[in-house]
Amino acid sequence: ERLFSIMERRLKETKKCGVNVLVASGQKGMMKERMKLLQELWANDVAAEMAYKLNPKILTQFQHAEAEGIPLVAIIGETELNKGVVNVRDMDSRKDCEVPRSEFIAQIRAMLEDKK
Numbered sequence: 001e002r003l004f005s006i007m008e009r010r011l012k013e014t015k016k017c018g019v020n021v022l023v024a025s026g027q028k029g030m031m032k033e034r035m036k037l038l039q040e041l042w043a044n045d046v047a048a049e050m051a052y053k054l055n056p057k058i059l060t061q062f063q064h065a066e067a068e069g070i071p072l073v074a075i076i077g078e079t080e081l082n083k084g085v086v087n088v089r090d091m092d093s094r095k096d097c098e099v100p101r102s103e104f105i106a107q108i109r110a111m112l113e114d115k116k
Helices: 004-016 032-042 060-069 080-084 101-115
Strands: 023-024 048-050 071-077 085-090 095-099
Touching: 004 071, 023 032, 023 060, 032 048, 032 101, 060 071, 080 085, 085 101, 095 101
Parallel strands: 023 048, 023 071
Antiparallel strands: 071 085, 085 095
8 A cells, every 4th residue: 555655656756747737717718817817827937837728628627637747726717707716726635725816826836835
């Protein structure tokens, strides 16, 4: 059992692609909002990417993040836009937290720092 956990940890380490945040949405018509969030991350030197399909499925985006070893997924949708928040999912613990848009970059940096 211990051997499997060590092997799993090493596998995760070798799959790192250099991207820290995947910007995702599970709703149609959110391409512009995903691009805005992505631009904000890039402007603050956070390595990020998004699916470039017009309306990708949320499960596919989560699977991509997991396969590539991307630790955080920033999820934006109509509900989040109306509330002024971004939903951030930690892919290791699979826990989501709502982060106010004004604190988004600081929170992402703090969460990434905790992963080091």
